Amino acid sequence: MIPFSRKYRWAWLVCLLLLLGFLTNSISSYLVSKRNVRQTIVETSLPLTSDNVYSEIQRDLLRPVFISSLMANDTFLKDWALQGEVDESAITKYLHEIKIKYSTVSSFFVSDKSRKYYHPQGLLKEIKEDDARDRWYFRVRDMASDYEINVDPDLANRDEMTIFINYRVKDYQGNFIGATGVGLTVNRVNYLISRYEAKYDRQIYFVDTEGKMVLRPSNSPMLNYANLGDVEGLSEEAEALLAGDVANLSYQRDGKTRLLNCRFVPELQWYLIVEQTEEAMLAPYKKELLVNLLIALVTTVVVAWIFIAAIKRYHVRLERRNEELFETNRQIESQKAELEESSASLENANATLSQLNKEKDEFIGIVAHDLRNPLNGILGLCSVTDLEKDDLSEFVQDIERSSESMLSMVETLLDVSRIEGHEVRLVKRDVNPERMIEESCKLHKEQAKRKHIQLSCESDAPDGTLISTDPDWFVICLNNLISNAVKYTPEYGRVVVRTRAESKQICIEIEDTGPGIGPEDQEKLFGKFVRLSAKPTGGESSAGLGLYVVKNMCERLGVGISVRSLLGKGTTFTLMVPREK
Incomplete structure (x- = not known):
């Protein structure tokens, strides 16, 4: 048993100072490591992952841009459109070959003259200015650059979200005659995100300029949220992220501290967000902290034991001398306690007897007082029984009421006696x-x-x-x-x-x-x-x-x-x- 009496206070004071020194050193080292880890994640790790994902996206988009450029400058496509779009099967075969050769999910050509939308299976539809799904074409027709990258649902592919390369087609005099290009499904980007999430233990997802979640892996916990503002801990920061005021921040979600990096992808008009928890990188430092704390505790216990053993050896003689005195004092205290217990028992018994005697007196007084009036009434009524017969019934009723009153009182007393007994x-x-x-x-x-x-x-x-x-x-x-x-x-x-x-x-x-x-x-x-x-x-x-x-x-x-x-x-x-x- 470890003693805590005053004679050991100096030993405990020294041990406490030693323990505080160990704790201060260990915890301060852990906090410095934690700050460095967080700084590494925010300034290096997350931006590097974001750059890698962005580079992969750009690399995947260069090839379809080149294909779309070849299509826009293909003399066959130009001649077919300028000659009145006579043979529909020719353009269908051309688009089909483009799709097969370059492994795209879609290829298309829209004629500005006929407003017809051609794809590898034939004529899809006619472009109309009042159709919201056709606005992309008129935007491409009026833009100054040669092409754009756009993300839209593909009507020819069950409205699957597709990345389209929309390229302007011009005749030999430089006049706009239509738009062509190819489409890639977002599954490729989705696969890239899943691979990076598994490799770097990070969460990667895309949101549009309004904060809507547009792309995340099929097993991502972010599937539970439809908008960036719905994410726990990000509701107040979402506006600043989308405005470009903040690129890095930390927040709490599911009881964990998460570090986030956000960058804008102009080709897709989306924001790429990469986030990571700091727990995994802090695990070795936490383990080291626990080891240091254990060493501090063991060292403190050993030092405390040495101090206490020395002090106990000094006081052992004094304790032996005091044992007899303690035993005598204990016997006296025991006898005193027995006397106090006997005295308390006697006082309780006297109080109980006094209370019972008081209740008895009250009971006798109440019964004598309350029974006296009914009895006097009965006796008085009995003395006038020589009255006329008509008057006698009223007095008999009074006698009955008085008797009922006494009977009720007696029954109540009997009930009390039965309950208490x-x-x-x-x-x-x-x-x-x-x-x-x-x-x-x-x-x-x-x-x-x-x-x-x-x-x-x-x-x-x-x-x-x-x-x-x-x-x-x-x-x-x-x-x-x-x-x-x-x-x-x-x-x-x-x-x-x-x-x-x-x-x-x-x-x-x-x-x-x-x-x-x-x-x-x-x-x-x-x-x-x-x-x-x-x-x-x-x-x-x-x-x-x-x-x-x-x-x-x-x-x-x-x-x-x-x-x-x-x-x-x-x-x-x-x-x-x-x-x-």
């Missing part, structure tokens, strides 16, 4: 929630009627919707929430039990128009024996246990419960019940 056994099954809601609402209709409260049920759940729960305990939760809503809603108010279906659960909302619950009361809403600032509006009693029972039972049933309320605007409790299994 873990005597509840849940038996979940698929049940219809609307039926249970209707039964609960019927149970509280009379209570709502006495206060002129409108109690209603609403549902947008599909017929036959089921939930998975224990119906006996779920009904207890519903009854508590509906009873509370009626209890805290003033006369002529409204209580709505609303059911709506979601994908995985059924939401049951109990909404009232009561006084609402403030933020402070919401924090302690589900506690035991809680007294809120809001009071029942009809003089009803409350033990402060109903919501405590609902909260604990919902947790057992896996039912979510939430509340939203604003003072003066009522309260809404929401039960989120899982749908059937």
Whole structure:
């Protein structure tokens, strides 16, 4: 184990300085090498590749230019055109022989007099000034130079992109009588690009003056882009490249740094772009950097070990002398910890007993206070049983209500006792929630009627919707929430039990128009024996246990419960019940 205590700080400081020196030297050497590699690629490698490709293109174009020149000065071609183009088979045979002899993909002659376009298979078409595909001919007719190199789709070769040599044909007095020439497919240039890409591990492609990708190998990743501006990292630089403001630049694509060279090819009116990543050329320097870093780390570890061994030897005697003292101190600390743990346990037990005693006192006080009024009512009503028969029924109803109040309180206390004693056994099954809601609402209709409260049920759940729960305990939760809503809603108010279906659960909302619950009361809403600032509006009693029972039972049933309320605007409790299994 390597020590890191203060007594070794000088050893670590020396090792750290040594390591920093190694790292600084290695990283600076790598950065210099990286800069030199990038400079070599930008200033030498890429321009040289671009020059080689351009030279190959020029070399491949010299021969068809020479062939076109021979055709333009051939006396047969001139005489045939000047004599009225009588024998069409003669010109077809001539063009066919040119194509076969010089291995071109196309040869042609366009007569200025008849505007007919001849090729090795015969008459192709008639040239028209309003046809966009024939504009090249009228451009050649009006140009000052003897020939031009043009890239167009070849109508006679299924519109394959072809490099045409368009040569002006003149009669013996120097008057323009037509245009002739040969065509080469761009496959030759494509093959050249593929060969150079494989040889130099570079990407080579052509774009036109508008930035459109016009030529790239069949296996090139640049096939994913239609325009130079679409290339990742080049969208902001494309305009400067096409304008000739920038010839060399670097950019990021696919997580790699790429160096680019751009040059204009006037014969094709295209831009030749050559790019290369610097990773391949940096690989040896990265390997050297890793080796240097490893040497620095090993050297630092060896020096650190020597320093630490010397320091440890010096401190070994002091450590032996302190061992006995450490052991004695450890025993004292252990005994102290045991005493503190015992003291903490006693304090926790005392706090628990105090809390239980406090809850017992609160419980006795609440029960004595809340049971006293119903009992007094029953006793008072019993003392007037000698009244007339017609008046007796009203008092009997009061006795019944008082008894129901006491029974509800006792049942709530029993529910709390069963929940806290873990005597509840849940038996979940698929049940219809609307039926249970209707039964609960019927149970509280009379209570709502006495206060002129409108109690209603609403549902947008599909017929036959089921939930998975224990119906006996779920009904207890519903009854508590509906009873509370009626209890805290003033006369002529409204209580709505609303059911709506979601994908995985059924939401049951109990909404009232009561006084609402403030933020402070919401924090302690589900506690035991809680007294809120809001009071029942009809003089009803409350033990402060109903919501405590609902909260604990919902947790057992896996039912979510939430509340939203604003003072003066009522309260809404929401039960989120899982749908059937």
